[in-house]
Amino acid sequence: MSLLQLYPALCVSDVVWVVALFALLYGLVYAGERRDLVLPPGPTPLPIIGNLLNMVGADPHIRMTQMAKKFGDVYQVWIGMEKVIVINDIDLAKEALVKNGDDFAGRAHLPTTDLLSNSGMGIAFADYGRGWRIHKKLTHNSLKMFGNGMQQLESRISEEADWLCSHIAASAGRPLDPYLGLNVVIGNIISSLCLGKRYHPEDPEFRTIVRYNEGLVDTVGKDGLIDVFPLLAKLPNATVRKMKECLELRNKVLSKNIEEHRATYQDGKIRDLIDTLLKAQAEAVMASGHRALRHLSDQHILITVNDVFGGGMETATTTLRWILLFLVHYPEVQDRIQAEMQQVLCANDPVRLSDRERLPYLEATIREVLRMRPVAPLAIPHVTIRDTSVGDFDVPQGTRVMFNLWAIHHDERHWTDPATFNPDRFLDAKTGQLLRGGSFLPFLAGCRGCLGESMAKAELFLFTARILRDFRLELPDGVSPPSLQGRYGVVMAPDRYDICFRPREEQL
Structure with missing residues (x-):
């Protein structure tokens, strides 16, 4: 049956006009590239939707990895009417991120990230510029992840590890979902750094924080079409509505904490990140008047605190859940880690960050989990702030760039049998010591x-070591191993699962 038979009222001239319109649109959007540029290859896009059909059938990071086998380590796709360059190779990624880092340091303005960041405030989703540099420097100085700062962080993690192991021990070996306990300890570490407080697990404010964080993780990235076709965000939408409800809760909690800090702030006594930002705000106002609020308003402070709090809480919790899940799947890895710890540590000695070099297999296992299941397989998209290049290809200013960590971590040119969980790949076969790079x-x-890289590494090592020092991880009787597939979203997380933490009979 022909198109004219389906739509008898549609005349031939109408069809011609429609075809002409699509051809014009295609030419303006997809074919209007500068002829003097050497651009990466990629699949041919369709009008309006670009290469969205090429993404059907698998999670985006999987499909993009498959496309790299056809089009190469650097290729371009059209997500709707937006051109995106995808980098799938470690050397090219380092070229863009380190050698030409400033060129690739911009951020895209998307409906969901603009909602999260109040149109580009803070650190995570702020575009490259003066405001971003101010908040990055203040945050870096506040976290102090070096010298005495690392010692203080280690002490805080150890205190939370005590609570976590008590919480686990209370399960008496019965099936337990580790999600809540991990959320509490990671949340309290980041809370101490940002808000200067520690929460009881049943504290109403803490439960609100957990609720809005879970809501944002569940909504951001869930309805990807909103970011592909921004006009959809203007229409009635359950995802956007839930996101806004979560953001209202977030703003209420963080605004309350900022005002409490302002009321109790004492000059010269910096307690946490909020104090650091309030001090900078006051100094800037004294020096430049209210023009300083262009980058240091209360809303800017709120978004930066949220970036550190929300990002640090969700990513570390998710990675620890992956670590425990892989250890349940691979009991022989557990055995080897515990044997290593028993050989290195004295009975009941606390595990310290200085033990990382003495426990290379434990550290290698953590790295292998990070390789196998990167929390953000495609990371946060970058945008070029000037004309630049990567490899043999030109990248015009304003181009969105994605770094496919999944492809990089599963590259068969660098890793033997990359789909297999094997911590030994990070160890020198002769010395047994950790290998760098890769x-x-x-x-x-x-x-x-x-x-928060240093903080995350410290959390992953100390919590994993403490759990394995005190417990054996096993599946409940008659229960099949939980899936290692993961759910793609703002973070790639495993499904919720229960495991049994059996107290170890012998103490190290």
Whole structure:
């Protein structure tokens, strides 16, 4: 049956006009590239939707990895009417992120990220510029992830590890979902750094924080069409509505904490990140008047605190859940880690960050989990702030760029049998010591690299070591191993699961 038979009222001239309109649109959007540029290859886009059909059938990071096998380590796709360059190789990623880091340091303005960041405030979703540099420097100085700062962080993690192991021990070996306990301890570490307080698990404010964080993780990235076709965000939409409800809760909690800090702030006594930002705000106002609020308003402070709090809480919790899940799947890895710890540590000795070099297999296991299941397989998209290049290709100013960490971490040119869980790949076969480098970039790199990298590494090592020192991880009787597939979203997380924490009979 022909088109004219289906629509008898549609004349031939109408069809011609429609075809002509689509051809014009295609030419303006997709074919209007500068002829003097050497652009990456990629699939041919369709009008309006671009290459969205090429993404059907698998999670985006999987489909983009498959496309790299056809089009190469750098290729371009059209997400709707937006051109996106995808980088799938470790050396090219480092070229863009480190060697030419400033060129690739911009951020895209998307409906969901604009909602999260109040149109580009804070650190995570702020565009490259003076405001972003101010907040990054203040945050870096406040976290103090070096010297005495690392010692204080280690002490805080150890205190939370005590609580976590007590919480686990109370389960008496019965099936337990580790999600809540991990959320509490990671949340309290980041809360102490940002808000200067520790929450009881049943504290109403803490439960609100957990609720809005879970809501944002559940909504951001869930309805990807909103970011592809921004006009959809203007229409009635359950995802956007839930996101806005969560953001209202977030703003209420953080505004309350900011005002409490303002009321109790004492000059010269910096307690946490909020105090650091309020001090900078006051000094800037004294020096420049209210013009300083262009970058240091209360709303800017709120968004920066949220970026550190929300980002640090969700990513570390998710990674620890992946670690525990892989250890349940691979009991022989557990055995080897515990044997290593028993050989290195004295009975009941606390595990310290200084033990990382003495426990290389434990550290290698953590790295292998980060390789196998990067929390953000495609990271946060970057945008070029000037004409630049990567590899043999030109990248015009304003181009969105994605770093496919999944492809980088599963690159067969660098890893033997990359789909297999094997911590030994991070160890020297002769010395047994940790190997550096490799096709491995879990925290990105360069000026947009993760500010909390040192803190995250400390949390992952100390919590994992303490749990394995005190407990044996097993599946409940008659229960099949939980899936290692993961759910793609703002973070790639495993499904919720229960495991049994059996107290170890012998103490190290």
